[in-house]
Amino acid sequence: MASHELKTPLTTIKGFVQILKRIAPEEASEKFLTTLDKVSVNVDRLNNLISELLDTSKIQSGNIEIHNEPFEIDQLIRDTVENLSLATEYNINISSNTNAIIFGDELQISQVINNLISNAIKYSPGSDKIDIYCNRVGNFVKISVTDYGMGISPQDQSKIFERFFRARDIQKKFPGMGIGLYICHEIIAKHNGTLWVESEIGVGSTFNFTLPIIKKE
Numbered sequence: 001m002a003s004h005e006l007k008t009p010l011t012t013i014k015g016f017v018q019i020l021k022r023i024a025p026e027e028a029s030e031k032f033l034t035t036l037d038k039v040s041v042n043v044d045r046l047n048n049l050i051s052e053l054l055d056t057s058k059i060q061s062g063n064i065e066i067h068n069e070p071f072e073i074d075q076l077i078r079d080t081v082e083n084l085s086l087a088t089e090y091n092i093n094i095s096s097n098t099n100a101i102i103f104g105d106e107l108q109i110s111q112v113i114n115n116l117i118s119n120a121i122k123y124s125p126g127s128d129k130i131d132i133y134c135n136r137v138g139n140f141v142k143i144s145v146t147d148y149g150m151g152i153s154p155q156d157q158s159k160i161f162e163r164f165f166r167a168r169d170i171q172k173k174f175p176g177m178g179i180g181l182y183i184c185h186e187i188i189a190k191h192n193g194t195l196w197v198e199s200e201i202g203v204g205s206t207f208n209f210t211l212p213i214i215k216k217e
Helices: 003-023 030-061 073-085 106-122 168-173 180-190
Strands: 069-072 091-096 101-104 129-137 140-147 195-200 204-215
Touching: 003 030, 069 073, 069 106, 073 091, 073 106, 073 129, 073 140, 101 106, 106 129, 106 140, 106 180, 106 204, 180 195, 180 204
Parallel strands: 091 129
Antiparallel strands: 069 101, 101 204, 129 140, 140 204, 195 204
């Protein structure tokens, strides 16, 4: 089924929800407005899930498209974090002054950063801080996203990038299908980089990935 055939009904529902919020009378109950917000949030979740399933299908069939162009990795990180910051109360700290130019698909790399930060927020409910570092390492940049949440066991770290894998304790507490990190891993591999995790139970996790630099400033 084509992407637009899956997403068009969701776009329509989201549009109707926005209309209802605009025309809602001042005396509308708090329960009514809260329900609209919940519908909107779940439409977004379903939309993201469909996107991930479609991406997984493209990866499996070898049809994932990469549109390579030079871009500044520091600016991409800042732009991605700025967009995410509007939807979270977490304090997202950035240390990125590499002036490095990457040749790759800017939208896909932004998708990876977005996914890693979203996961960091999702799996660290007792924290309010995420740290992002970007440094030069030889002819590569290394981007790290660190949370201070539940952590990942050594056994699960070896499987975390497998398609549909979800740790048992994660399954009980958080919704998801276990394909986001698989997609990230495949995108970074297509860009001649590496994605890995360092984690300790009860301390937190750091997801790192590298990308080759094509130009030095």
